[in-house]
Amino acid sequence: MKKTIPALPVQDIKVSCAYYTNRLGFTIRHQEDTFAIAVRDDIEIHLWQSCDKSWKWRSIFLALKPIWTGAESFIAGTASCRIEVQSIEELFEEYKKQEVLHSHDTKIEAQYWGHKEFPVVDLDRNLLTFYEVN
Template sequence: MVDQPRFLAAVPALPVSDERRAVAFLTDALGMQELRHEGRGIGFLHRDQVQLQLWVPDGSAPGAERYLAGTASCRLEVTGIDELYRHCLALGVVHPNAPLRDQPWGMREFAILDPDHNLITLYQRPTPS
């Protein structure tokens, strides 16, 4: 019997104009830690089981056009969303149209914008009754 392929993880890759600025932002706003700095406009961060990759589109090839910085979004599942929201609100990074709220699809979520305006939505699953 052949094992069927399974998807085991996803690592969002956010295009940014300044990788070091984005690392500093994500460290402050979300408590992420840098895993690796490639020194070529590529960086990897993590917190707990979540990883993010940052990359600077340099215009060197199709798919790496400079205008891509700030055009991405991703969703990160968290726990303790109320505390994280208060922290991000105090930093002034909560998206003006995405405050913390319970969504009709069952998630409790809010969103932040990184310095390039990539949208990062943080969500928490409902607690089972």
């Protein structure tokens, strides 16, 4: 194996692409109505729009026709990924200025398994954990 590409569910591709570009420093390499590829350095993240809202109308009949498409709108914001970086302190300061850290008291934390890391959330609340190996 050589590479993995996280695919994160979002509510609105256009809005998410703007957020990944303007706040997280990514470039949008490819964009369609319900799919986009965001890149920064060697990192690639796929964004896909979880846009099926038909589950709302079927909710009273779940026993007869369960939710099944895998693209239901409530999935946006339920994913996470870990991204290895260099110069974690610089990235942390950049994201602190952009106000995208997980919370106002987020800091870089050393983990017992040898990583320094901090969490960020995207516009839909998908969790991106950036880490550096000590």
